[in-house]
Amino acid sequence: MRRPVTWAWTCSAVLVACAAVLFAAPLAGFERWPVIAAALPARAALGVLFAVALVVVAVLLARRTWRPRVGVPVAVALAVASALLLPVVLARGVVDEPVAAPAPGQLRVLEWNTNTDLTSPDVVARLAAAQRADVVILPEVALRSGSAYRRAFTAAGVSLMRVNRHSSTTQVAVWMAPRLARHYSSVPGPDPVKTVELTTTTPGLPTLLALHAPWPVGERLAGWDEDVDWVASQCAAGAAAGRPVLVAGDFNASTDDFGGPSLGGCTDAATLRHSAGVGTWSTHVPTLLAMPIDHVLLTPSAGAVTSFTVLTSEDGSGTRHRPTMAVITPGP
Incomplete structure (x- = not known):
């Protein structure tokens, strides 16, 4: 049992670290670094992916398919990662407005x-x-x-x-x-x-x-x-x-x-x-x-x-x- 638990905590730590880096990059000034520059535009897709994965893990825990010692760290990490990424996207706006009607001077x-x-x-x-x-x-x-x-x-x-x-x-x-x-x-x-x-x-x-x-x-x-x-x-x-x-x-x-x-x-x-x-x-x-x-x-x-x-x-x-x-x- 020790190996799956270690794997779960390691993966969870890596996941949270990656999400934290993407969250902090534009604020700390390293948004143009290799890998980070290419990954940042995928903020929304990654956030949704983490949120969906969180739901899947929660279902597995509820059905006792995963033991809490393994599933809970992963669920917490997915929740933190989603919380770091998705609110920023939603705050920027995801509702597309219609094109303004033609008017003189535009x-x-x-x-x-x-x-x-x-x-x-x-x-x-x-x-x-x-x-x-x-x-x-x-x-x-x-x-x-x-x-x-x-x-x-x-x-x-x-x-x-x-x-x-x-x-x-x-x-x-x-x-x-x-x-x-x-x-x-x-x-x-x-x-x-x-x-x-x-x-x-x-x-x-x-x-x-x-x-x-x-x-x-x-x-x-x-x-x-x-x-x-x-x-x-x-x-x-x-x-x-x-x-x-x-x-x-x-x-x-x-x-x-x-x-x-x-x-x-x-x-x-x-x-x-x-x-x-x-x-x-x-x-x-x-x-x-x-x-x-x-x-x-x-x-x-x-x-x-x-x-x-x-x-x-x-x-x-x-x-x-x-x-x-x-x-x-x-x-x-």
Whole structure:
């Protein structure tokens, strides 16, 4: 009997320690460490997993399938782990609000990682038309797909122009309504394939950053870190100068990886709308279990977030990411 008891206490201690590390990482400043950075977006899924496991262990104890000396330490550890993870997710908000109705002066931003060609341009164009999008950001499409998207937008009755063409290998595509596109020029970010900066000298319009950060594991961690630092520095500079900055894309990170709801001088739009617990990846699991890794961030001078919505209507489209729709009302 001694060996099972020892195993139970050891596993329980490891479980509580892991949950405590994930809980403390954003608070203590080690949220970008290897393994931790990749695990943090799974906070909700892990919390639910621990809660379900707790119910199973409780049933086994009630039926006397497990002896208390073995089952009780495991049950306590699962309860502690769930309590460390799930309340944070619930506090951030898990109810997805509807997209705000169109109104004059809005900036309507649709962001969708379509995983290259897992969703056709026609599907994207129909969604852009339905949401009356002014800006469409696609973090992972080949440049050669531009003509297909142009035809699809035209067929859907959407007038959008591609505004970034600085490299033949660029994967991030940004489309804008012509009234906006004519004011912007494009320069590459730190990764010319997966980051882009759209600059403007027109007062009131935000600098726009679009990106597809690498998954923060192994050798990719350094590139991910560089992309996150780039966004943080641009946001900080914009906020300090009172210049509006808007960031959108697939960060492969939750706000935990930012150390909080803000990055530099930008704040997460989902956090502002109390829906930061709604997951965007993967479409194969419910939003409560999915990872919230697609974001829109903005400086205060970029305006107020009227709504931020993770769209579940496209879960059957073939992609692994859910699109997000942010409606921004510029300030006076």
